[in-house]
Amino acid sequence: MELRNFEKGVQEIASLYETIRRSKILSLEPISNRLSGSNLISLLDLAPGRIPELEKSHAYALEAAAIAEEKKAAAAAAAAAAAAEEAKKSKAVLNDRKSEGAEEEESFMTQMEHGGMMRNDHGSNDKSTEKVPQPPPEPIPSGSELFTQLLQAATDPSKQQEKEYIMSEILSTLESLNARIVSMQPKADKFQKRLKEKDPITGIPRYNTKSSSRVNAALGLYAILLDAFKPIFEKADGTVSIADIMKQLIKDEDEARKLAERRSVAWKEKEAEQNRRRQEEETQERARQEEEARLTQKRMEAELALRAEEARKTRLEEERRVIEDAAAAERAWVQSIEKGPNGVRAQLDVLRDACTSSNDMAGHSTAIGALYTIFSQITAHPEEVKFRRVRRDHPRFHEDVGRHPGGREILIAAGFRCEILDGVPSFYSKEPHLETDMGGWKSWFDLLKATLEILEEELLK
Numbered sequence: 001m002e003l004r005n006f007e008k009g010v011q012e013i014a015s016l017y018e019t020i021r022r023s024k025i026l027s028l029e030p031i032s033n034r035l036s037g038s039n040l041i042s043l044l045d046l047a048p049g050r051i052p053e054l055e056k057s058h059a060y061a062l063e064a065a066a067i068a069e070e071k072k073a074a075a076a077a078a079a080a081a082a083a084a085e086e087a088k089k090s091k092a093v094l095n096d097r098k099s100e101g102a103e104e105e106e107s108f109m110t111q112m113e114h115g116g117m118m119r120n121d122h123g124s125n126d127k128s129t130e131k132v133p134q135p136p137p138e139p140i141p142s143g144s145e146l147f148t149q150l151l152q153a154a155t156d157p158s159k160q161q162e163k164e165y166i167m168s169e170i171l172s173t174l175e176s177l178n179a180r181i182v183s184m185q186p187k188a189d190k191f192q193k194r195l196k197e198k199d200p201i202t203g204i205p206r207y208n209t210k211s212s213s214r215v216n217a218a219l220g221l222y223a224i225l226l227d228a229f230k231p232i233f234e235k236a237d238g239t240v241s242i243a244d245i246m247k248q249l250i251k252d253e254d255e256a257r258k259l260a261e262r263r264s265v266a267w268k269e270k271e272a273e274q275n276r277r278r279q280e281e282e283t284q285e286r287a288r289q290e291e292e293a294r295l296t297q298k299r300m301e302a303e304l305a306l307r308a309e310e311a312r313k314t315r316l317e318e319e320r321r322v323i324e325d326a327a328a329a330e331r332a333w334v335q336s337i338e339k340g341p342n343g344v345r346a347q348l349d350v351l352r353d354a355c356t357s358s359n360d361m362a363g364h365s366t367a368i369g370a371l372y373t374i375f376s377q378i379t380a381h382p383e384e385v386k387f388r389r390v391r392r393d394h395p396r397f398h399e400d401v402g403r404h405p406g407g408r409e410i411l412i413a414a415g416f417r418c419e420i421l422d423g424v425p426s427f428y429s430k431e432p433h434l435e436t437d438m439g440g441w442k443s444w445f446d447l448l449k450a451t452l453e454i455l456e457e458e459l460l461k
Contacts, residue, residue: 003218006184011221014076014225016173038427068315167249171243171250180234181222191219195212340413342453343412365459370401372409372456382445388430412427412452431444
């Protein structure tokens with residue numbers, strides 16, 4: 001069982017080594033560039049051409065020695081046939097152990113032959129056990145050949161971003177395999193020692209021919225792996241190992257990746273800053289345009305307000321001029337009317353002539369009656385302002401008095417004035433202050449009574 005585990009471990013390492021050798025996903029040009037000339041030559045000493053020789057030197061030579069030892073042991077066994085009972089018992093036990101080993105050997109040898117890892121070089125004449133000649137197995141390459149093949153094969157540009165990870169994985173796998181090889185050294189030494197051991201009584205070798213062949217084959221493969229891994233991890237004089245170069249490359253790739261990440265971050269930050277500045281400039285430009293539009297709108301509104309103000313002033317000026325013209329015309333009209341009783345009589349004549357010519361004597365009577373009522377109320381209550389104020393545009397006044405020529409003139413002749421009272425154009429008879437202007441008040445009131453008497457005379461005609 002111990003030999004089987006050793007054989008299994010060596011085969012597993014060889015299989016993994018072969019897998020790595022055949023991988024084509026990593027370019028190792030930096031490794032070859034960093035190897036010195038002498039170191040590179042020493043590594044190439046383990047080229048594929050020497051692997052079969054190394055294999056033979058470990059397996060076939062040891063097998064021949066085992067056969068010679070077996071012949072000597074057989075002769076010694078014949079001489080010791082009459083040994084004591086205790087020796088016979090020891091021999092029986094030894095034979096039982098050899099039978100068990102033969103069964104294991106037969107099964108393992110079948111697997112080795114089918115796998116192409118062993119050859120039948122015993123020269124046996126037994127045709128029942130004769131094997132069909134097999135082509136020699138592809139030799140397991142040395143460490144330098146592994147990396148030389150990787151160097152030539154791994155040129156796929158799509159794998160460049162995975163270089164650091166892949167190289168780390170390969171280095172980790174190689175370190176793991178190397179650790180396993182180193183850990184198997186005590187067992188290899190143990191099996192090497194047992195190949196030389198013999199039974200102390202019979203002198204027969206510990207392993208029979210087939211078991212010795214198994215041990216020799218496993219030790220030969222183990223020795224090949226040692227030679228293959230030695231230049232990968234051991235440093236030559238003045239040089240560095242391939243593992244050290246790979247570690248440095250991994251470090252360089254990591255620093256390059258971090259540098260690329262920093263540059264990427266810096267570029268993104270720069271781009272973000274440029275975008276921020278662009279957005280800020282766009283925001284400022286929009287604000288400037290909005291402010292310019294606001295100022296333009298404000299100027300337009302100011303211009304419109306100025307034009308409106310100018311139009312308002314023009315309108316007010318026109319209205320003022322119209323009012324002044326009307327006031328001037330009104331003053332001229334008032335001044336053209338004679339004041340006093342004679343003026344009242346003259347305007348009554350105008351009123352009578354107008355109604356007569358228009359055949360409107362009823363209108364004449366109505367106008368005289370309305371005027372008589374106004375003056376009778378004023379003379380009866382001279383202190384009441386409401387009786388002394390007549391709205392010029394009142395419909396009733398206009399219908400009874402104002403529409404007739406001479407009607408409004410009678411009020412002016414009787415002392416009324418044209419004024420605006422509470423915003424309403426009116427005929428207003430202003431009462432002089434009795435205490436401060438007794439003479440003026442008397443003249444004012446006498447004219448009112450005289451006008452009332454003249455109107456009463458006109459009613460009686």
